[in-house]
Amino acid sequence: MKSFAAAFLTLAAARVASAAVTKRVTCATGQTTANAACCVLFPVLDDIQENLFDGGECGEEVHESLRLTFHDAIGFSPTKAIFTDIFNAGGGGADGSVITFDDPETSFPANLGIDDIIDAQKPIIARHNITPGDFVQFAGAVGVSNCPGAPRLEFLLGRPVAKAASPIGLVPEPFDTITDVLARFAEVNFSPPEVVALLASHTIAAADHVDESIPGTPFDSTPGIFDTQLFIEMQLRGVLFPGDGSNPGQVESPLEGIIRLNTDATLARDDRTSCTWQSFVNNQAKMQTEFRAAMAKMAIIGHSRANMIDCSDVIPVPKPVVGKAHLPAGKSMHDIEQACATAAFPTLTADPGPQTSVPAVPPS
Ligand code: HEM
Structure with missing residues (x-):
């Protein structure tokens, strides 16, 4: 009898929990x-x-909105805030300060070009009851869901309006050393593998300002698809500058029509990060899982998860990836610069046809 009552209560409790x-x-x-x-x-x-x-x-607007999530969130420095909490001098992280205090933040050198997407987002924010901090991360998560192959990102609601601008100098630049980049991310509690996972964002990305003679030049051959091509193509030997030659933060690209950042190329080759970089090659599921986890963490820098409401089910479900992991036409495994010391680069075949040349991302 006792055990029947216990079983009944357990079942009732389970029903209540499942209804909740x-x-x-x-x-x-x-x-x-x-x-x-x-x-x-x-x-x-x-x-x-x-x-x-x-x-x-x-x-382009999705790419820029994703970049903006990073430039807002990384504006947080616990060390700068130690003695100055009341003035928020260390920045508030993912607090929308990039919009509320676009003057001065858009004038910071690392933020070159983000004014376009801020100008496009501001009128939309004004039409709704949402804080800039929530909007920036929401727009990023919605935007990423438009890219085939992307994970469905987490979205938590509840960022208050920013109290102050971020300090200058917290957003990494492509000419920074990997030691400096990893130190900056470590300050906001990101490990080297998490940094690499965040860089999956550059698979749906292009640069307007690294070489201004070729705006819209993507970082990989498939900037409209959230695939692993960035991780593959970054490991190819650099052979050319696609525009007007070498610019700060730029290194040689493997193909016409692709621009390569020094930091991406170095993360792919540095002992601290190269094996994580390679681990995403042709491993869509691993890249999705780790990018989602790292983005979830980045989107709430400066906030406590416990104070926020999970609205992830509002984010649309992305379409599956399009195409298979491949080497661009005209390349072979001989063009891969193996960097990871403990595992071989996965064997891939090249697309047929003449050497790939990638078109720019058209402005819309
Ligand atoms: C080491 C860290 C990073 C560096 C040095 C870096 C640097 C850059 C640079 C120089 C550009 C080109 C901007 C332009 O000329 O228009 C760019 C674009 C971009 N970045 Fe990063 N980035 C880093 C990390 C990230 C992270 C963590 C994210 C997001 C999670 C991100 C998302 C993007 C996106 C989506 C674009 C493309 C923007 C567009 O197409 O308009 N980046 N990044």
Whole structure:
């Protein structure tokens, strides 16, 4: 009898727990979500997709919005804040200061070019009841979901309005040494493998300002797809400068139409990071999982997860990756500069046809 009662109670408790997990709310707009507080995001989602991302594309504005999530979040320095908490002198991390205090933040050298996406985002923020800090990370997560092959990123709601601008000098530059880059990330509690995982972002990326003679030049041959080509192509021997020659932070590219950052090339070859870099080659699932985890951490720098509401179910589910991991046409395994000392670079075959030349990402 006692054990029957215990079993009954356990079952009842399990039912209550499962109802708590599965109970969803229906918002006034018709969509469902796990938490009523997330309903405010659906009109923002529609506005972003329609008016920022050209109806749901993985184009320039998505790339720029993803870059903005980083430039906002990395603006946090516990050491600079030690004696100056009340003035927020160490920066607030992912707090939207890049928008609230775009003057001075857009004038910081490492932020060159982010004013375009800030100007595009500001009117959308003004139309909704959302803080700039939440908007920046939300737009990044929605944008990434437009790119085939991307993981569905976490989104937590609840960043207060920024109190002060970020200090200058916290965003890494492509001419920084890897020791400096890893030290900067370590200050906000990111390990070298997490840094490499974050750099998966450069698989949907292009540069306008590294070489201004060739704006829109991507970092890999498939800037509209969240695939592992960046990790493959970064390991190819550099042979040319695609534009007007060598610029600060730039090293030789393997192909016409691709631009290569010194930091990316060095992370792919440095003993501290090269094996993680190589581990993402042709391993879409590992790249997705680790990028998602690192982005989840980055998006709440300066905040406590416990004070935020999980609205991840508002983020659209991305489409599967398009195409297979490959070497660009005209390249072979002889062009790979093996760097990881403990595992061989995966064997890949090249696309058929003449040497690949990559078109620029068109501005929209
Ligand atoms: C070592 C760290 C990093 C360095 C030195 C770096 C540097 C750069 C540079 C120089 C550009 C080109 C900007 C331009 O000329 O238009 C760029 C673009 C970009 N970065 Fe990074 N980045 C780093 C990390 C990250 C991280 C962690 C993310 C996001 C999680 C990110 C996302 C992007 C994206 C999406 C673009 C493309 C923007 C566009 O196409 O308009 N980067 N990055």
